[in-house]
Amino acid sequence: MPKIIKGNQIVDDSWIIIEKDFDGELPMGKLLLPLQYWLENRENLQLMCTGLWIDSDEEVEAIGFEANLFPLIAVNFPAFADGRGFSTARLLKERYGFTGQVRAIGNVIQDQLFYLKRCGFDSFDLKEGTNLEDAVASLSDFSVTYQTSVDQPEPLFRRS
Amino acid sequence: MYVYNENDQKIIEERVAQFRGQTDRYLAGQLAEDEFLPLRLQNGLYIQRLAPMLRIAVPYGLLNSKQFRKLAHIARTYDKGYCHITTRQNIQFNWPQLEEVPDILSELAEVQMHSVQTSGNCIRNTTSDQFAGIARDELEDPRPWCEIIRQWSTFHPEFAFLPRKFKIAVCGTEGDRAAIQVHDIGLQLVKNDAGEVGFKVLVGGGLGRTPVIGSVIREFLPKEDLLTYLDAILRVYNRHGNRSNKYKARIKILVRAWTPEVFAEEVESEWEYIKDSPAKLTDQEIERVKGFFTAPDYQSIDDSAVEAELEALSENNIAFGKWLQRNITPHRVPGYAAVTLSLKPTGVAPGDITDDQLEAVADLSDQYSFGEIRATHNQNLVLADVKKSDLFELWKKAKAGGFATPNIGTLTDMICCPGGDFCSLANAKSIPVAEALQRKFDDMDYVYDLGDLSLNISGCMNACGHHHVGNIGVLGVDKKGEEFYQVQLGGSSDTDASLGNVLGPSFGREDMPTVIEKILNIYIENRSGDELFIDTYRRIGLTPFKESVYAKDH
Numbered sequence: 001m002p003k004i005i006k007g008n009q010i011v012d013d014s015w016i017i018i019e020k021d022f023d024g025e026l027p028m029g030k031l032l033l034p035l036q037y038w039l040e041n042r043e044n045l046q047l048m049c050t051g052l053w054i055d056s057d058e059e060v061e062a063i064g065f066e067a068n069l070f071p072l073i074a075v076n077f078p079a080f081a082d083g084r085g086f087s088t089a090r091l092l093k094e095r096y097g098f099t100g101q102v103r104a105i106g107n108v109i110q111d112q113l114f115y116l117k118r119c120g121f122d123s124f125d126l127k128e129g130t131n132l133e134d135a136v137a138s139l140s141d142f143s144v145t146y147q148t149s150v151d152q153p154e155p156l157f158r159r160s
Numbered sequence: 161m162y163v164y165n166e167n168d169q170k171i172i173e174e175r176v177a178q179f180r181g182q183t184d185r186y187l188a189g190q191l192a193e194d195e196f197l198p199l200r201l202q203n204g205l206y207i208q209r210l211a212p213m214l215r216i217a218v219p220y221g222l223l224n225s226k227q228f229r230k231l232a233h234i235a236r237t238y239d240k241g242y243c244h245i246t247t248r249q250n251i252q253f254n255w256p257q258l259e260e261v262p263d264i265l266s267e268l269a270e271v272q273m274h275s276v277q278t279s280g281n282c283i284r285n286t287t288s289d290q291f292a293g294i295a296r297d298e299l300e301d302p303r304p305w306c307e308i309i310r311q312w313s314t315f316h317p318e319f320a321f322l323p324r325k326f327k328i329a330v331c332g333t334e335g336d337r338a339a340i341q342v343h344d345i346g347l348q349l350v351k352n353d354a355g356e357v358g359f360k361v362l363v364g365g366g367l368g369r370t371p372v373i374g375s376v377i378r379e380f381l382p383k384e385d386l387l388t389y390l391d392a393i394l395r396v397y398n399r400h401g402n403r404s405n406k407y408k409a410r411i412k413i414l415v416r417a418w419t420p421e422v423f424a425e426e427v428e429s430e431w432e433y434i435k436d437s438p439a440k441l442t443d444q445e446i447e448r449v450k451g452f453f454t455a456p457d458y459q460s461i462d463d464s465a466v467e468a469e470l471e472a473l474s475e476n477n478i479a480f481g482k483w484l485q486r487n488i489t490p491h492r493v494p495g496y497a498a499v500t501l502s503l504k505p506t507g508v509a510p511g512d513i514t515d516d517q518l519e520a521v522a523d524l525s526d527q528y529s530f531g532e533i534r535a536t537h538n539q540n541l542v543l544a545d546v547k548k549s550d551l552f553e554l555w556k557k558a559k560a561g562g563f564a565t566p567n568i569g570t571l572t573d574m575i576c577c578p579g580g581d582f583c584s585l586a587n588a589k590s591i592p593v594a595e596a597l598q599r600k601f602d603d604m605d606y607v608y609d610l611g612d613l614s615l616n617i618s619g620c621m622n623a624c625g626h627h628h629v630g631n632i633g634v635l636g637v638d639k640k641g642e643e644f645y646q647v648q649l650g651g652s653s654d655t656d657a658s659l660g661n662v663l664g665p666s667f668g669r670e671d672m673p674t675v676i677e678k679i680l681n682i683y684i685e686n687r688s689g690d691e692l693f694i695d696t697y698r699r700i701g702l703t704p705f706k707e708s709v710y711a712k713d714h
Binding site: 111131148 | 171174315316317399439
């Protein structure tokens with residue numbers, strides 16, 4: 001079973017990512033549906049065991065407060081330097097009050113994990129070949145931060 | 161100046177450790193080239209033509225003597241004995257070894273310095289007026305605000321992978337000495353009708369291949385809203401900026417495509433959600449940071465008496481008099497002056513400074529200016545708080561050190577990027593052009609007669625040499641593998657900022673001194689009275705210059 005990082009742990013994962021151009025009968029299992037697929041087929045879908053994934057060029061406003069219908073929403077990084085997903089996650093958590101799991105998928109690299117965690121991501125499906133132990137360690141690259149963030153809503157100047 | 165507390169220090173040290181790990185992984189082949197690239201860039205490390213180049217952050221240009229001595233040590237130990245002041249008030253080393261960069265960063269952390277976000281597609285070092293805090297025309301000192309922005313932008317989790325680089329400048333005066341109109345965000349401290357101080361906010365200015373003057377999107381932003389408003393601008397840009405073409409990825413392209421009005425509406429509606437979030441600044445924090453930028457221990461001095469002394473000295477010593485005229489800036493405190501140390505003597509690449517000079521400047525600053533030094537975007541250094549009665553002594557020492565060239569603001573005080581001698585982006589060399597021009601125009605009386613005149617040279621359209629806003633701008637271009645130079649006239653980065661217009665077809669390097677001479681002759685023939693080059697240009701336009709430069713020889 002594929003391994004991912006969830007919290008600070010390396011765990012097995014069984015979510016299945018459904019591609020954007022998917023057509024036909026959905027497989028059985030825990031499915032991550034493309035946002036557009038859900039928008040078009042929502043009337044016919046049973047939401048049990050369904051999560052969503054949002055691509056970097058898709059607007060989180062399309063799902064908005066309905067985010068909490070899902071236990072998990074994944075945000076795709078087609079390239080690791082495409083930083084739109086950082087805003088997507090913050091909006092999900094801070095603006096739309098999403099309480100489920102936010103997962104980074106796609107070309108995410110170890111050195112981004114600290115930022116991703118601060119923006120509200122709590123699970124990470126890293127590209128194949130990544131040393132997951134090293135990656136977990138990167139989640140604690142810094143012990144102090146200046147800004148407000150999902151994991152630390154008070155900026156440094158309001159803390160002490 | 162700002163002094164790190166435990167938290168600031170810890171963040172910088174943890175960064176050194178993080179980068180050491182990244183470098184080790186890269187050298188061990190565990191981190192791919194394309195993945196290491198943005199990581200090293202966000203640490204100021206470029207791989208250049210001959211060696212890596214490391215850009216050190218100098219927040220808003222402010223340094224102390226201890227830091228200068230450390231830079232001298234680094235130049236001597238890890239480099240070839242010199243470094244370079246950039247047009248964004250930073251410092252570059254041209255010859256470090258990749259393996260040694262973590263050690264350099266570790267040394268820098270000992271003196272509260274770093275290279276965080278000096279490159280890459282992230283929020284860069286915030287720049288400001290080199291005369292901040294001492295200028296007579298200042299509404300409020302911009303440096304506390306720069307420091308607040310520095311902390312907010314350092315490792316901002318949401319904005320580390322922007323579509324393109326992002327530069328912010330702050331000024332506290334009506335007259336713009338920080339070139340805020342050609343930054344991604346320009347902030348000007350202003351007062352509203354109620355007498356409260358806040359910011360005028362400009363966005364979408366920038367140089368590079370599509371130069372644009374920024375647009376005002378908010379006339380008055382209350383000061384406590386600064387960070388939330390910046391968050392709103394950055395979020396709109398992060399989400400909507402062009403990511404498919406790096407030449408269209410700067411915020412200026414988005415602002416222009418949407419129009420400034422629409423962009424402003426988007427920012428305002430984003431801001432509505434977050435303006436009252438915990439990110440809103442507190443009075444306590446503003447006061448805390450301002451507390452680091454209080455006035456030093458000035459003495460009470462009879463200004464007219466020292467002025468009389470200076471006058472007498474300069475009558476007996478013409479060279480000193482010239483230096484007083486060009487390299488001294490008035491100070492808001494009577495009896496004090498700001499001194500600009502010129503890093504533009506003939507024969508040295510503009511902005512370069514050796515290890516010995518760094519130490520000499522450190523000594524001068526300790527002796528005469530409360531141990532503080534400022535780097536300017538014109539690639540010079542400023543000692544901001546010098547007693548006028550010390551000026552003669554200081555001048556003699558500065559002269560011995562090689563940085564008393566009395567050319568500030570003149571033709572030979574050129575802004576010049578490292579160009580093709582060092583930079584792998586460059587299309588052409590820029591340092592040899594600067595040197596040829598300095599040698600051609602070595603008659604200081606002629607240069608003084610020309611008055612205030614900016615000549616800016618960039619080796620490629622990335623415009624590190626700010627050629628678009630030079631009164632005379634020179635741009636290196638590549639034509640089928642050969643280096644040519646395009647000339648632009650009429651640029652300015654002052655309050656009435658303007659972008660230069662291209663004169664015509666480009667020239668070979670050897671023709672450049674003659675071309676510039678012809679341009680200057682047209683100015684001299686046409687100026688009325690004390691009219692400056694830029695004003696003559698604006699009055700008579702491009703045509704007379706063009707006709708002279710491109711006239712067929714008889």
